Amino acid sequence: MKIGAMLGDILRSLFKKPATELYPFVKNPAPEDLRGALQYDPSKCTGCQLCIKDCPANAIELVTVDKVNKRFVMRYYPDRCVYCAQCVQNCRFKCLAMSDEQWELATTKREAFVVHYGKDEDVEFLLEKAANAGVEEPCIQE
Amino acid sequence: MEKQDSNGKFIVPIGPQHPALKEPGHFEFAVEGEIVTGAAVRLGYVHRGIEKGAEARNWTQNIYLLERVCGICSHIHATAYTLGVEKLANVVAPPRAQAIRTLVAELERIHSHLLWLGVAAHEGGFDTLFMFSWRDRETVMDLLEMITGNRVHYSTNILGGVKIDLDDEKITAIRKGLDFLEERTHHYLKVINTDETFLGRTRDVGTMSRQQAEELGAVGPTARASGVPRDLRVEAPYAGYHEFPVRLITATEGDLHARFVVRMNECLDCYRVIREILDRLPGGELATRVPRRIPEGETISRVEAPRGELVYFIKSTGGDKPDRIKVRTPSLCNWGTVTSVAVGHKLADMPMLLAGIDPCFSCNDRMVRVNRPDQSQTWSWENLRQYGIEYYR
Ligand code: SF4
Ligand code: SF4
Numbered sequence: 005m006k007i008g009a010m011l012g013d014i015l016r017s018l019f020k021k022p023a024t025e026l027y028p029f030v031k032n033p034a035p036e037d038l039r040g041a042l043q044y045d046p047s048k049c050t051g052c053q054l055c056i057k058d059c060p061a062n063a064i065e066l067v068t069v070d071k072v073n074k075r076f077v078m079r080y081y082p083d084r085c086v087y088c089a090q091c092v093q094n095c096r097f098k099c100l101a102m103s104d105e106q107w108e109l110a111t112t113k114r115e116a117f118v119v120h121y122g123k124d125e126d127v128e129f130l131l132e133k134a135a136n137a138g139v140e141e142p143c144i145q146e
Numbered sequence: 147m148e149k150q151d152s153n154g155k156f157i158v159p160i161g162p163q164h165p166a167l168k169e170p171g172h173f174e175f176a177v178e179g180e181i182v183t184g185a186a187v188r189l190g191y192v193h194r195g196i197e198k199g200a201e202a203r204n205w206t207q208n209i210y211l212l213e214r215v216c217g218i219c220s221h222i223h224a225t226a227y228t229l230g231v232e233k234l235a236n237v238v239a240p241p242r243a244q245a246i247r248t249l250v251a252e253l254e255r256i257h258s259h260l261l262w263l264g265v266a267a268h269e270g271g272f273d274t275l276f277m278f279s280w281r282d283r284e285t286v287m288d289l290l291e292m293i294t295g296n297r298v299h300y301s302t303n304i305l306g307g308v309k310i311d312l313d314d315e316k317i318t319a320i321r322k323g324l325d326f327l328e329e330r331t332h333h334y335l336k337v338i339n340t341d342e343t344f345l346g347r348t349r350d351v352g353t354m355s356r357q358q359a360e361e362l363g364a365v366g367p368t369a370r371a372s373g374v375p376r377d378l379r380v381e382a383p384y385a386g387y388h389e390f391p392v393r394l395i396t397a398t399e400g401d402l403h404a405r406f407v408v409r410m411n412e413c414l415d416c417y418r419v420i421r422e423i424l425d426r427l428p429g430g431e432l433a434t435r436v437p438r439r440i441p442e443g444e445t446i447s448r449v450e451a452p453r454g455e456l457v458y459f460i461k462s463t464g465g466d467k468p469d470r471i472k473v474r475t476p477s478l479c480n481w482g483t484v485t486s487v488a489v490g491h492k493l494a495d496m497p498m499l500l501a502g503i504d505p506c507f508s509c510n511d512r513m514v515r516v517n518r519p520d521q522s523q524t525w526s527w528e529n530l531r532q533y534g535i536e537y538y539r
Contacts, residue, residue: 009341010274023281035288037310039295060207088210088301093309102295 033104039087040107044078044121048097051076055091055100064091069126077122077130082109084117155183158493162191166269166497169507173500177493185488187481193511195530200471202527205231205440206305208468213299215473216509218261221247221254222451223473224303229384230447230460231305234440241389241428243307248386249423250294250302251449252416253320256327257286258452259367259409259416262504263334266406269497270347275337282330289323292316307433317424328417331410338406348403352487352499355400362482366454368503371408372400378450385449390422402502409504438466451476453504477503478510 017023025032034040042064049066051074056064063085069075092100111117120127155176162170170191176184196215200208213224225247232239239247260283267275287297293316294300302308312320338344354364359372369376373396379387380394395411397404442464449456454476461470480503488499525533 006340007342009337009344010278013278014274023284035292035295037293037295038291039301058204058206060203060210086210086214086299087296088299089295089309090206090210090301090304093304 034107036104038102038104038107039089040103040105041082041109041119042080042085042091043101043103044080045099045101046076046078046122046126049076049078049099050074050097052096054094054096058090058094060088060090061086067130069122069129075123075126077120077126080119080121082117082119160496162188166500167265167505167507169505171505171507173496175488175493175496180492180494182488182491182493182496185485187485189481189507190511190513192508193513194508195513195534197471197473197512198525198527198530200468202467204466205436205438205468208471209303209305210299210301212471212473213301215475216451216506217298218258218506219254219451219453219456219509220298221250221300221302222449222456224301225251225385226447226449226451226456226458227460227471228303228305229449230445230458231440232436233445233447234443234460234462235305235436236441237306237434237436239307239385240431240434241386242430243432244386245389245423245428246308246310246312246432247303248390249312249420250290250300251385252420252423253286253290254300255452256413256416257283257290258504259413260286262409262452262501263406266402266498266501266504267344269501270344272341272344272347275334275344279334282327285323285327289320292319304433306436307431309432311432312424312427317427320420320424324417324420328414331413331417335407335410335414338403338410345403347495347498348406349401351402351491351495352502353399353401354483354487356398358486359400359483362486363479364454364483364503365476365479366451366504367405367408367412368454368480368483370394370396371404373398376455378448378455382448386423389426389428390419392419402498405502439464440466440468453477453506454479473509473512475506475509477506480505481510 051066051068051071053066056066061084063081065079067077067079069077087102089102092102120130158175158177159172160175161172172188174186175182196211199211203211209224209227212227213220215223260279264276264279264283267279290300291297293312294302294310302310354372356373359369359374364372364374365376375394375396377394379392383391393415395408395415397408440462442462444459444461447458447460456476457474459470459472460468463469484499484503488496491499
């Protein structure tokens with residue numbers, strides 16, 4: 005029986021560095037397998053949509069620009085995403101991955117929450133089309 | 147904040163905001179002076195319609211929905227669900243997957259128990275213990291983040307296995323973390339056993355006899371602290387617990403102090419089991435194939451969550467979505483122990499008594515609507531959502 009059983013801890017910690025991280029001044033690297041923002045590689049995508057089928061948050065859509073030549077654009081909503089990596093698991097062609105660098109995703113701008121992945125000319129083509137009001141977009145959803 | 151009821155009893159309402167813990171729940175304690183003479187609980191402030199939501203999602207999407215039933219024991223919910231679905235589909239996950247599931251479950255138990263140690267100490271006014279135990283808890287959180295990719299929702303399970311693997315580098319890091327945690331847990335055990343001021347708040351407070359615990363249907367460490375030998379990992383081993391058995395840890399005193407001791411000893415046993423898993427990690431596949439449509443049938447899946455027995459009832463009609471999922475979380479079973487044990491204690495002991503069962507409010511709120519045959523009605527997810535929006539408008 006004693007009083008102040010943790011006095012030793014307190015005294016010792018007086019001479020130690022703070023246990024908390026100095027974020028945002030010092031940014032420690034995230035672990036390699038961190039599930040950060042989704043990444044998409046259009047070159048291997050076959051448009052099978054398996055990734056979309058099991059996404060629990062409806063956070064991804066695949067827009068077909070040219071089905072025959074396998075030109076697809078993936079629209080990704082980082083705000084809806086729950087970062088579960090089920091889409092990465094589902095893709096048989098290894099097009100998807102989750103970043104360990106992009107994890108500071110908070111922002112005050114809405115636009116940042118719609119991300120288009122794909123070949124530059126395809127994304128451009130799509131955005132132009134979207135700007136052209138009234139034009140039907142060749143979008144396949146579930 | 148007080149109200150006088152018709153019997154002339156003085157009732158102190160606590161909650162729904164911050165009733166000791168940072169979750170909503172409402173308690174009414176009838177007092178005579180400082181002494182509590184009656185207690186009542188009212189729950190249901192955080193009902194989220196998860197069971198109904200599960201009916202609108204496919205089998206895979208539900209893993210992630212159900213994982214979010216609880217933010218502390220998320221992995222165990224997904225495990226209970228996947229084990230149940232695998233049973234229905236008649237597949238068994240490969241041994242390596244089972245071992246990894248068990249490993250993450252035990253790491254989660256450590257994080258949950260250390261979190262509780264801090265919360266309970268804080269309720270008892272011992273903030274030094276709170277700060278230090280939470281500092282050390284970061285070690286296990288970092289380990290979980292390293293191996294699964296997220297601090298809270300590990301998303302380790304998929305139907306038929308797991309999606310993460312361990313390599314030598316990770317195994318070494320886990321061992322290193324465990325060594326540190328083991329040393330700290332021994333230290334905390336010493337603190338809770340020797341610190342006089344703390345013992346004054348825990349010893350002989352909230353004592354529950356074994357008979358009481360059995361009658362009230364207590365589960366988990368709360369029951370085990372009263373000497374009830376009840377641990378599903380021992381009684382009905384699932385996942386990797388056949389391969390890697392755990393020790394049943396009980397105490398006889400049944401007071402708050404015994405609950406501290408049981409939980410800390412459980413942490414020590416977790417370290418032992420995890421080391422054993424790392425030593426003898428089975429090789430082979432990480433997952434087997436599970437069909438998109440699960441054969442018709444119903445099943446009960448039971449696992450030992452950090453707070454006690456967690457039960458899932460799963461019913462399939464052969465489609466790609468479940469027909470019904472019922473979740474019974476351990477906190478719900480333990481509420482009865484708080485209300486009956488509270489009588490005769492000082493009002494000031496109530497926060498610690500509440501914290502003593504390690505309650506999780508959000509995860510135990512369910513709604514049951516009993517329909518008479520003549521007024522039966524079916525609501526779709528969309529109806530229910532609209533109803534919710536209208537209700538809170
Ligand atoms: S990580 Fe999960 S929520 Fe996010 S896009 Fe992939 S499947 Fe959907
Ligand atoms: S699963 Fe892979 S290949 Fe199929 S649509 Fe998605 S990203 Fe493309």
